[in-house]
Amino acid sequence: MGPSFLLLSAVLAVVAMVIAIARFKINPFIAIFSLSLILALVAGMPPGDVVKSFETGVGGTLGHIAIVIALGTMLGKMLAESGGAEQIANTLIALFGKRNAHWAMMFIGFIVGLPVFFEVGFVLLMPIAFNVARRTGMSMLMIGLPMVAGLSVVHGLIPPHPAALLAVQAYQADMGHTIFWGVLIGLPVAALAGPIFASIVSRGIILPADNPIEATLVKPHDDKRVLPSFGATVLAILLPVVLMLMGSWADVIAPGKTILNATLHLLGNTDIALLLGVILSFITLGVMRGITREEILRFSNECLAPTAAITLLVGAGGGFGRILIDSGISKVIVDLALGAHISVLLLAWLLAALIRVATGSATVAMTTAANIIAPLAAQAPGTKAELLVLATGAGALILSHVNDGGFWLVKEYFNMSVPQTFRTWTVIETVISLAALALVLLVSTF
Incomplete structure (x- = not known):
């Protein structure tokens, strides 16, 4: 499967989940589970590995x-x-x-x-x-x-x-x-x-x-x-x-x-x-x-x-994130970021952001991006290491959606619908990410 096809499939899967839950009132766990399996098969994962991958994500x-x-x-x-x-x-x-x-x-x-x-x-x-x-x-x-x-x-x-x-x-x-x-x-x-x-x-x-x-x-x-x-x-x-x-x-x-x-x-x-x-x-x-x-x-x-119900939904988000990793979609996203010819600060933010969107975990996004960027940063004199930490962390917070356990925690505790959670929690995470990046870039100019 080509990278563009895998990325498009992942985007369509997320959109389909939102529509299934918000418009057609399908049980969120059923929607996430079903569409995760479909995405895995469309992405070319061996059928025998699909369910095991989802279960691994849920269990982890x-x-x-x-x-x-x-x-x-x-x-x-x-x-x-x-x-x-x-x-x-x-x-x-x-x-x-x-x-x-x-x-x-x-x-x-x-x-x-x-x-x-x-x-x-x-x-x-x-x-x-x-x-x-x-x-x-x-x-x-x-x-x-x-x-x-x-x-x-x-x-x-x-x-x-x-x-x-x-x-x-x-x-x-x-x-x-x-x-x-x-x-x-x-x-x-x-x-x-x-x-x-x-x-x-x-x-x-x-x-x-x-x-x-x-x-x-x-x-x-x-x-x-x-x-x-x-x-x-x-x-x-x-x-x-x-x-x-x-x-x-x-x-x-x-x-x-x-x-x-x-x-x-x-x-x-x-x-x-x-x-x-x-x-x-x-x-x-x-x-x-x-x-x-x-x-x-x-x-x-x-x-x-x-x-x-909250616990089950958080697990389902982890299962979807594991499917993205095992199907190779997360790697496509990382390669896309590394191929961009931009400053190390922006690259660290972009890489962490794309891993966050792909895996749903801010911790995974931040630690993975830091390990990838560290050798590049060592060869880029003038980049302040402390600001690089903040840029990476800012990227790791962006665009929380259905594969993030935090998304479902906020939704269920606040008793919101999926669209309302996108309008509040997802926007908050994105505002934090963009505002922190802007301030990091501002500080780096002095």
Whole structure:
């Protein structure tokens, strides 16, 4: 198959998925699964490998995401039942005021997202976003979109986030300078893609009144209810964040192959950190507040039901991404970028962007592009390594669509349709990518 045919087939497959889900109301998992198989066969994959490829993609994605969603939802449920999420919402509103609550959510996403993957920060903060939206009377889009913008910016641009950390190593960039430029560029980008964009797009999109996940994670306000302390609630949320941050710096804190180094890596593992956070919430927000063990068990069981569809859709997106890789379509996209005769900064952005579109993973796009570009950058004197990290990260965030697990997380938690998710989440990711690239190129001229 020729490269043009493969690219056209991939584009048509994505368009067909959107039409099948949005226009003909076909179950999203069925639509993604069916069209992934058709694309694989059209691209010339051996029939015996097609289903196995899709299953591999689903399994590889869910091996991480399913645990994150399950543990994050349990923690969110404890925040809801104990009143912890409401307490944080009250504190934020008191500090920033109702009119500026969306700016508060952007800063929280920016800070919490530093050491954790996007999905982890997302499930940790959604209960707070639901509560803030309810208490302020603002649209969930007005509150939630700035939060996801803050999470996404640090996901792509700022170490010690894992993908950015790998890019720093590949380009041999200075860590401190990368963080400095990442924050300097990331904050205005997050403001543009978050509160500013949300204030525009939220006027034209009306979300359904009933959101099953919100109903699980938010309890009706009760003036007589005694809420947990702000400190105890924040501790439950930040414990996983702190542990993951320590894990990412384990090799700096302790020499390799030591007990301390191994312990920090273990505690900093996403699954372990979240597990410990959930256990802490069972104790401080549950047992210590008079909630029985039977009630905690019921809460942790009840909250998982609404996440089943999300988990399945995230896995399906991973399966579609694997089909793109195994069919050779991703390689065609990479070759297309490498064949462009442009500056190293633009090439790093373009390569990461095309891999992102092809695979759906910002982390995969950033790490793959960095490893490909690093030898080229070494032969291009004058290119600032720190800005190269940011350019690569910016490209890795562009145009999230149906093969990205984050797309389905945002869609389902916000209770949006597929077209609405494209108009909000996909646009946010693209605004972040383009705005960050523009600022990187601007800084590089000085």
